[in-house]
Amino acid sequence: MGDINSKGITQNTFDAIVIGSGISGGWAAKELCEKGLKTLVLERGRNVQHLVDYPTMAKDPWDFPHRNHLTLNMKEDNPIVSKCYAFREDAMQFFVKDKEHPYIQEKPFDWIRGYQVGGKSLIWARQTQRWSKYDFEGPARDGFAVDWPIRYDDIAPWYSHVEKFVGISGNKDGLDTLPDGEFLPPWEMNVVEKAVQKRIMDNYKDRNVIIGRCAHLTEAKEIHLQQERGKCQARNLCQRGCPFGGYFSSNSSTLPWAAKTGNFTVQPDSVVHSIIYDEKKNRATGVRVIDAHSKKVTEYYAKIIFVNAAALNTNLILLNSISTRFPNGLGNDNGLLGKYVAFQNYRGTLSANMDGFLDSYYYGRRPCAVMMPNFRNVHKQETDFLRGYMVFFSAYRSAGHAGATQMGEAFKEAQSEPGNWGVSMMMQGETIPKETNYVSLSKDKKDDWGMPLLTISVDYDDNDEKSLKDFLSQGAEMLDKAGCKNITTNDSKQAPGLDIHEVGGVRMGKDPKTSLLNKWNQLHACPNVFVTDGACMTSTGTQNPSITFMALTARAANHAVEEMKKGNL
Amino acid sequence: MAILLGGAIVSTDVFFSSCKSNVKEEYFAPEDISLLDEIGETIIPATASSPGAKAAKIGDFMKVYVTDCYNAADQQTFFAAVREIKNLSQKKFEKDFMKLTVPQRQEVLAELEMEKHSKVESKSKAPGAEGDAIQTGKQQEANKTSLNAVSNRYFSMLKQLTLLGYFTSEPGATKAMRYIQTPGSYKGNVPYTKGDKAWAT
Numbered sequence: 175m176g177d178i179n180s181k182g183i184t185q186n187t188f189d190a191i192v193i194g195s196g197i198s199g200g201w202a203a204k205e206l207c208e209k210g211l212k213t214l215v216l217e218r219g220r221n222v223q224h225l226v227d228y229p230t231m232a233k234d235p236w237d238f239p240h241r242n243h244l245t246l247n248m249k250e251d252n253p254i255v256s257k258c259y260a261f262r263e264d265a266m267q268f269f270v271k272d273k274e275h276p277y278i279q280e281k282p283f284d285w286i287r288g289y290q291v292g293g294k295s296l297i298w299a300r301q302t303q304r305w306s307k308y309d310f311e312g313p314a315r316d317g318f319a320v321d322w323p324i325r326y327d328d329i330a331p332w333y334s335h336v337e338k339f340v341g342i343s344g345n346k347d348g349l350d351t352l353p354d355g356e357f358l359p360p361w362e363m364n365v366v367e368k369a370v371q372k373r374i375m376d377n378y379k380d381r382n383v384i385i386g387r388c389a390h391l392t393e394a395k396e397i398h399l400q401q402e403r404g405k406c407q408a409r410n411l412c413q414r415g416c417p418f419g420g421y422f423s424s425n426s427s428t429l430p431w432a433a434k435t436g437n438f439t440v441q442p443d444s445v446v447h448s449i450i451y452d453e454k455k456n457r458a459t460g461v462r463v464i465d466a467h468s469k470k471v472t473e474y475y476a477k478i479i480f481v482n483a484a485a486l487n488t489n490l491i492l493l494n495s496i497s498t499r500f501p502n503g504l505g506n507d508n509g510l511l512g513k514y515v516a517f518q519n520y521r522g523t524l525s526a527n528m529d530g531f532l533d534s535y536y537y538g539r540r541p542c543a544v545m546m547p548n549f550r551n552v553h554k555q556e557t558d559f560l561r562g563y564m565v566f567f568s569a570y571r572s573a574g575h576a577g578a579t580q581m582g583e584a585f586k587e588a589q590s591e592p593g594n595w596g597v598s599m600m601m602q603g604e605t606i607p608k609e610t611n612y613v614s615l616s617k618d619k620k621d622d623w624g625m626p627l628l629t630i631s632v633d634y635d636d637n638d639e640k641s642l643k644d645f646l647s648q649g650a651e652m653l654d655k656a657g658c659k660n661i662t663t664n665d666s667k668q669a670p671g672l673d674i675h676e677v678g679g680v681r682m683g684k685d686p687k688t689s690l691l692n693k694w695n696q697l698h699a700c701p702n703v704f705v706t707d708g709a710c711m712t713s714t715g716t717q718n719p720s721i722t723f724m725a726l727t728a729r730a731a732n733h734a735v736e737e738m739k740k741g742n743l
Numbered sequence: 744m745a746i747l748l749g750g751a752i753v754s755t756d757v758f759f760s761s762c763k764s765n766v767k768e769e770y771f772a773p774e775d776i777s778l779l780d781e782i783g784e785t786i787i788p789a790t791a792s793s794p795g796a797k798a799a800k801i802g803d804f805m806k807v808y809v810t811d812c813y814n815a816a817d818q819q820t821f822f823a824a825v826r827e828i829k830n831l832s833q834k835k836f837e838k839d840f841m842k843l844t845v846p847q848r849q850e851v852l853a854e855l856e857m858e859k860h861s862k863v864e865s866k867s868k869a870p871g872a873e874g875d876a877i878q879t880g881k882q883q884e885a886n887k888t889s890l891n892a893v894s895n896r897y898f899s900m901l902k903q904l905t906l907l908g909y910f911t912s913e914p915g916a917t918k919a920m921r922y923i924q925t926p927g928s929y930k931g932n933v934p935y936t937k938g939d940k941a942w943a944t
Binding site: 232236243245362363365368407408409534536538539540574581585589592 | 856910929930
């Protein structure tokens with residue numbers, strides 16, 4: 175199997191291979207290339223070049239045949255991905271077609287994917303928060319997972335490192351539950367949000383309401399101008415790709431930066447089949463790649479391999495990397511590969527009205543909401559459920575106020591004006607990783623590239639139900655105290671997956687008997703393979719995870735190069 | 744085939760399954776589009792400051808939207824609503840809707856709204872009006888009232904379609920509301936005076 179031509183071997187040999195060009199793969203590429211490593215990035219999807227390949231970025235609502243609503247055909251062709259809020263006429267081209275990428279749902283799981291250069295960094299929601307010490311200490315304190323092999327202090331300098339390059343907007347709030355970062359100016363709250371903030375914080379001394387933190391350039395610093403990115407223009411059309419590079423994506427930021435070093439090669443349309451393990455050398459030596467179109471198999475070789483295919487695909491690749499040494503998947507001596515997959519609980523939402531404030535409006539479309547860091551079980555276990563949830567809310571003026579008539583001039587006038595204020599609130603709940611939530615490979619079903627289909631068996635548990643219930647009652651109580659009326663609660667009952675924050679399966683830990691990766695994200699049993707995307711997460715936290723993936727990646731890449739210099743890799 | 748002006752919907756070769764569309768764009772003849780334009784214009788007329796639904800080509804919009812985005816049940820409701828408008832025009836004024844004066848047309852639609860099947864609560868949110876929610880789209884999803892779910896009643900459905908098609912059209916968004924593709928910045932508190940237009944997106 176593969177290309178045995180020796181010239182081909184030279185041509186196909188790099189210092190490093192990165193599997194995946196998304197939000198964490200792009201960072202691996204940037205760091206490794208900057209440090210002088212000839213790096214090959216393998217991307218299964220098509221090329222998407224910044225600006226050039228953003229066909230909808232300058233369109234107006236009337237440019238879309240269905241005004242950006244979904245058609246029945248879109249839903250029928252894509253029953254899973256069409257559930258995603260960002261899957262619309264303006265951004266559908268950056269999502270997979272469900273029919274082309276089947277998987278097996280042992281339990282309902284909406285697996286949302288974007289396969290192209292840049293991956294989901296084109297379409298992500300751009301919200302970013304640092305983990306706190308409480309999040310890293312959580313498993314050890316409460317015993318619901320193995321201990322993280324790192325603590326906040328290990329990653330703090332790397333958060334700083336990535337935040338400066340990415341460009342993170344936020345306010346320095348001084349909270350130990352959500353550490354401050356290297357911030358560009360924060361976005362403003364509107365008057366109702368400020369009122370709600372004040373009333374909540376007056377009523378609850380241990381709860382904080384702060385402006386959201388997000389990967390948007392509220393100010394373009396020198397480093398961003400060097401990336402040829404500019405100030406965010408408050409369009410909130412990010413999933414189309416941004417003409418200003420105002421938000422962070424691999425396409426606008428890390429990949430072009432890697433290319434500038436002269437050490438970077440990206441190969442789209444390259445489906446990674448497995449990692450090659452050399453039994454004599456006791457190390458991984460390369461990667462088998464299936465050309466997405468011709469299905470031809472080619473091998474590429476490198477000293478180190480970063481696996482950044484996105485959480486569940488990373489699991490798939492490792493499980494599919496079979497050898498005599500590793501009959502159950504690369505690094506899988508303990509049988510835990512694919513297990514302890516978790517996600518974040520998005521089921522609860524609330525909505526309400528707020529009277530008054532009619533002499534105020536906002537200008538522009540802010541790309542973040544207001545948030546409340548988790549306030550449950552922070553210092554000790556206190557409730558009938560483990561861990562907690564982040565709260566996001568925003569206030570807005572609905573379009574149209576109730577006029578006297580239902581048609582005609584007066585009706586049109588009324589509908590053309592903003593109406594009363596509404597408040598919308600949602601949760602982002604931590605879930606507990608369990609051995610019984612896992613992914614595995616189908617024994618007989620394969621996809622178009624001959625890869626085994628992924629079987630996903632992940633479900634909510636009683637802890638999630640209690641956490642949800644607590645959020646809904648606390649949310650209602652807080653909105654009530656804030657002066658809101660007509661408060662309604664909702665449980666979307668959505669399947670796991672639609673949060674698009676699935677993590678785990680290749681968890682970090684101190685002990686090779688109970689984890690797959692060490693404190694540097696190296697496979698315990700195969701240290702020249704690094705996993706720094708969501709698959710590495712030992713617990714889920716309540717934060718939006720991507721900035722943590724980026725920080726872990728930069729830290730691991732740095733370690734990898736240091737180890738190579740010492741001759742250890 | 745002018746499905747709206749013709750008689751009953753051809754039901755022999757059209758199977759009303761719950762998820763599928765049973766309508767093709769060619770079912771809408773030019774006369775049908777004109778009628779829909781006038782219905783839309785009655786709901787959202789031209790005023791001194793901005794064009795109405797007809798200038799926004801609301802009939803064409805409805806054709807596309809009903810064909811592609813409505814399931815069979817909602818399509819049935821839509822065509823029934825239009826048939827009912829024609830019936831009421833004849834019943835009240837013994838004339839085609841197209842030949843009625845504006846006040847007469849309003850009377851016909853007002854009566855449609857009063858009819859039992861029209862009594863439904865609907866949230867009138869123009870798309871994109873939720874503005875600042877962050878995971879903005881995710882919160883929109885939480886709040887969104889899909890046309891299919893709510894407006895399964897005659898006048899309410901036509902009204903919702905007209906609102907959607909009008910306020911996302913160029914004349915509607917740019918003349919009746921304020922539309923700025925690239926705002927440049929976000930300000931949390933700008934003074935609002937009664938009569939100021941809403942942001943279109």
